[in-house]
Structure formats: C-alpha cells, structure tokens
Amino acid sequence: MLKKSISLIFFLNMIIAYAHAQTIDKLMSEVRKKMALIKDYQATGTMKTSVSFLKIPAEPMTMYYKAPDKLSIKTSNGLSFVPKGAVNLNINKLIADKTFTVIDAGTDRIAGKMVRLVKLLPLDDKNEIILSTVYIDPVEKLILKSRTTTKQNGTFELEMSYGKYVNWGLPDKIVFIFNTKDYKLPKGITFDFDDGTAKSAAQAGVDKSKGQAELTFSQYVVNKGVEEKFFK
Amino acid sequence: MWSLLQIELYKISRRPRTYIAFAAIAAIVLIFQVAFKADGQSYMNLMLQNVQDNFEIDRNKAINGYFMCYIILNTLLVQVPILVALVAGDAISGEANMGTLRLMLCKPISRTQVLMVKFLASFIFTIILLLWMAFMALFLSMLIFGTNDMLIFRVKGDESQILQITADDILWRYIAAFLYAAVALTVIAALSILLSVFAENSIGPIVATVCIVIFFTIVSNINVPVIDRNVKPWLFTSYLVGWKGFFYIGTNADGQPLKGSLENWESIRNSLNILIAHIIVFLGIAIVVFKRKDILS
C-alpha cells in the first residue's frame, strides 16, 4: 500500500515536471508579450526607505521607464536616498534579455497562490548577475517576486503587488530588499548628546544587514512618451 | 540695578578683549564656510561612507546652510565656553586686578547686587555672542549654501545613525537649540564668575574654567561603561551638547522621522533642569563667598 502510494506520488510529480518543462518557455514568452505592451511610463508615488541606521522620511517620487532598459527615479526637491539597485527594479530587462538560460525551478506559493519559479542564469561569465530567481503568477502572467544574486552587491529581492494597473502588468507597490553594509561613524567625531537611552533603544531583532525600499505608486501614465532628460 | 547693568555692559563693550570672541567666531565660521564651499564633498563622503554603495545621494543638496550650521555649531560650541570664560572669568578678578573692585565696593551697592550685575552682564554677552553665531553660522550659511533637508550623523550608543529632517522642520529646532546653548553657556558664565570671586587676576579663573571644561569633557568622553554610568551624569559638561537633542527627530515604529517631533524631550528637559540647577548653585556659592570675602586687592 505504502509502496503504491509512493510510486503514485512519484509518477504525479513526473507528470507535473513534464508539464512545467513543456510550458516554461511558453510562460516566459507570454510574460514578455505582456511586457511588450509597455513602451514607456511615468509613475508617481512615494518611496519609503527602511534601513536600520537611516531615519529618513517617506518621500514623493516619480519613476520613469522607457523600453527597453531605461529606468530612473526622481524625487522632489528635498534630499533623497535613492537605492542604487533601483536600476535592478527593471526586472523587465532581465526577462526580455535573451542572454540568459531559463531553467524551470518548479513551483512555490506566495500568499496562497501557486507560482512558477524560474531561474535565470547568464550565458556570459562577465555578467554582474550570478543568478536570478523569478516568481511568476502563471494565470495573470505577472512577476510577483524575484531574487537576484550579484557579484558586487550581494542579493536583492523584489516583491510586486498588483492592483489598479494589473492589466498593464504594472505593480502598485514594489518592495525592494537589498543588502546593506554596517554603518559606523568613528566615535568622538560627532560629540553626541547621550541621553542615556541608547542602550534600551537599541532594537533587538532588527536585521541590520538588510534594507528595504517600498515604492507605492498611485498613478501611471503609460505609453504617452517620456522625455530623455529624465534619464540623465 | 539697571544703571549698574548699563555700566557693566559699557565696560564690557569698551574692552578690546570682548571683540576677540566675536572675531574668533567669525574667523572659525568663515573658515568652515570657505572649506566646505571648496571641498564639502570629501566631508560628506567621509560621513556617508559605504551608504553611498547602496544609495544615490545628491551631496550638493546635502551640504546646505542648515547642515553647515550644525557642523559649525558642533565644533564651535565646544570652543565657545572659552570665549564666555574670557569675559565672565574677568568679571570680579579683573576688577580686583585693576584696583577698581575696592572702589566699586565702597560705593553704596550691595555685593550681591555687584555679583548679580556681573552675572547678568556676562549672560547678556553670552546671548549676543550666540546671536552673532546664529547670524554667522546659520543665516550666512543659508545665504551661501541655500537650504534643503538636513542630515544628522549621529552615534547613539553602539549604533551610528543618519537622520533626515525636512527643510520645513528645521528652523524651530535651531531656535530651540540656541536657547538651550544659551542656558548651557550661562553655566560656564556662572562657573567663571564663581572662580573669579576667588582670584585677583583675570587669567586664573579663565584658565581654570577652560581646564575644568576640558577635563570634564575628556572624562565624559572616555566611553567606559563604569564612567558612563557613575561619573558622566555628575559632570555638567555632559549636558552642554544637549542642544543636539533638538535635532534628534522622533520616529514612528517604521523608523520614519515624524515632523515636528523630538526623540527624547524628557531627557532634554532633564538636562536643562540640571544646567539651571548648576547656574543656581554656582551663583549661590559665588554670592556667599563674595559677601564674606575680605577685599584685600
């Protein structure tokens, strides 16, 4: 009985794996097709950065995109900390790029929803990216998450949530998780006022090696053209 | 009393050494401004360190008038006690040295009055010095560097932090900080006057004040837990930098700064109370000693 069950499961798995293998290229091409709808966009929203050592306010920002690979984030007049990996928010580029080997990595669940895992490996050794794992909603043909390991900047993750602009395949929210290096000012340089609360205030359980930027978009202007000046 | 205060202020205003303080402040501020205008980027790079690996930051915007003022005050407020001592330390002993103290004290004025007037004059000098600093370090910097959001680089316990305060949330903090600095420097004035009561030359109390401030500051910066816990709270110099508390902006649970908030108003208030207590104690001792003193100079 037990033996039978095991062999059944094994068999079923085989079928699913086969089915995956069958459809992964198709899924990728469908995702690419959906992306191709977008020539450019201008998205307004806010950027909220959470890094343990950074206490900076959420800030209004505008993101500009122009196919195939131009992306920039502009903030208002104030001072802003724009995550450098922002360029990597351009997951489109990654997907569209044909210089990657696409490997089916099975399935997973995100918020109860079944997703397909795709691993992308660069063909070229010199590529900054070592490996990227993309989580794709096979029904909506949307990228929900990606995890990319780079040579220089460690691993970063992107998590996309969709809403109003789901038809365009544009997220309402992107959470960008990146590695941060420890920030340490030399003691004595700042002559700080010690109010005696430092010890108790040191938050426990905060992961100091990870930072997060949360971009929430309230409005997209799609395919209306974006001037070149925004990418300088 | 008012007429005596006028006399004191007149004497201070006519003394060349008074202007050393103003010239020194102007010189230090101008050097800062020129240096940062020329190469503020290097300083920013030093402070931002590897933050720049993760973030794109417009360093030109970061070096603005508000930031400059903070950097200047950071350095200057460590030195200003010397300038306050220069005037307050001379208050009684300088007169003793010139032989005018005995002439003053055989006028129909009580010694308490003389001492209070000396203290008030030193206080007013301190305020004017701070106004001058505000003009040079804040307003002139705002003119030269413009205004923008401000970054505060801070070491809190074992952690280093970068705080960002938006441009529209800064000016009141400076006003509060200058008021706090006024109280802090008044402690120095009161201490100098106290030491001045004991001396018959002006160099002694000035040097003694400066030595006490330097010694206490060094001790309170040793950063050994035993000292941090047991000694530091008792040194008034630990509270001199409390003006910075107004720039430690409060944050919500997400670490987002809250406009118009302070991280720890309680501690600023406590520090203020401690400083004011020091003023009262120093001045009280000075009055008692001065009243009992035989004027032999």
Place this chain on the structure above:
Amino acid sequence: MIKVEHLHKTFGDFTAVNDLSFSVNPGDVYGFLGQNGAGKSTTIRMLLSLIHPSSGIIEIAGKNLTDNRKEILSKVGAMIERPDLYKYLSALDNLKLFAKMSGLHLSKQALINQLERVGLADRADSKVKTFSQGMKQRLGLAIALVHDPELIILDEPTNGMDPQGIADIRELIVSLSKEAGKTVLVSSHLLSEIELMANRMIIIHKGKKMVEGEVSQLLNPEQTSVRLTTGNDLIAMKVLSASQWSVYMESQDAEGIGLTMNKKLIPELVRFLTASQIDILSLQHRHSLEDYFLKLTQNL
C-alpha cells in the same frame, strides 16, 4: 563722625588690627599715621566695609556700619592705595561710571568741573593707560569726591606724586575741611605730611593705638628735642650746665648733647653758645613725637 571701638582683625594667625579704638569728629582732618604694615589699610578697609572686622564696632555718622552699610557708604568718598582704574577708558568715562555707581547722573560739564578741581580737566578725554601714577592718584581723588560725600577717606593719597602734586593735594584736603566743612580721614606713613594737614591724629603700630590726640598738642613746640654737637662737647656741657639752659638738658653722649625745649628758643641758644666761644658743628631739632615715631619705624 567715626567711632571705632575695640576693633580686631586677624588673618589666620596674624593680628592686623588689635583692640583699636578711636574717634573722628565732624570737620576734622584726621591723620592716620603708621609705618607700612601697621594696620592702616586694614583699618581703613574695615571703615569702608571692604574687610569684615573679626570683632569690634564701627559707627559712622552715628550709625552702625554693618547694619547701615548702604546709607553710610553713600555719604563716604574714598581713595584706597594706588587706584589703577579702567585703563581702557578716559578720565571722564571713569569719573562718569563711578558717579553713576553712586546714583548720580552728572552732566559732562559737572564732571569736567570735578576734574578741574584735581587739575585733570585738560586730560579729560585721555585714556587712563596714558596717565602717570600721580595723575591716576588725582583722578582717584576726583572719583572719591564726585558725589560730594560728607566723609572722605584717603589712604596714602600722595603716594607716588611729585612735590607739586603733593602740595596740591594737601591744599585740596585742607580746603575740603575748612571751606566745605567735610570730614577727612587721611593716612600716611610720614608725620611731616600729617603735621601739615591734620588737626587730630592717631599713630598706630602693629595694629595697636600708640597715641591719639590734637596735632597741636601732640606736636607741641615745647617738646622739641635738640641735638647739639660742638667743637668740644665737654666744655659745652660745663658752660650749659652753669647757665639757665641747664633746665632743658637731657643727656650727653658720643652723639652730642640732647636738650628738650621750645622750638622758639633755638636762636637764643645759638647766640648764647656763640657768645660763650663754643663752636657749633651741628644743631638738629625735631619733635619728640617724631623721635618716637622714628623709633617705632626703626624697631621694625
């Protein structure tokens, strides 16, 4: 005007003033005589409440100094030792500041008039750092007088002055008493100076009163001591002993012959000795008080 009773002041083990009592009457020019370190300055500072007495009572204008300090000090003008004043201010500004401290707001002209009195009007606008000691002394005097006090206390006012200056100050002090009816207490270590100004005086030594009284009595010309040296003192002695001068004779030793007599008789004595064919080598006279004072000084 001033009444001091059993005044004591000790600094640690050192007794600066020891059971000192004296009184100054209204209108007096009171000489306060003592060598340097006798306790003059300490006493004067106690009169001005600059030094707190260890014990004893000071009354000025009939009131206890400790209890009525402000009221009393408003009627007192003082100059203590060499005042250095505010060097970076002009003479006029110095005077103005001290007038203000006494609660007076005088016009520039009134201030210049005060400077005129001490001969400084032409230097009114000069900074005090350019002044000689004598000029500072004059300015100090002007400061002491600026609020028209009833009692003027001057500690060694002529110290460091040139002879003309000394004479000027002396004249001013005498006129303050005689013409303005002020009471003046003036200290000095020179008897000759006190003799020329004061009507009453005290001599203190090591903090103690040695003698107090009217200058005219203390410096009675009857009490002049004369020291005589001649070609042959033995013969001179014999001649004098045999004459009416014998009553004045006091002593004879290697330093000469000592007599005590009225100063006015000296010319007659000289004529007598000359007539007696005695060669006078020297004749010195000084008052017995001066002798006494000199002895005190030499004891130090």
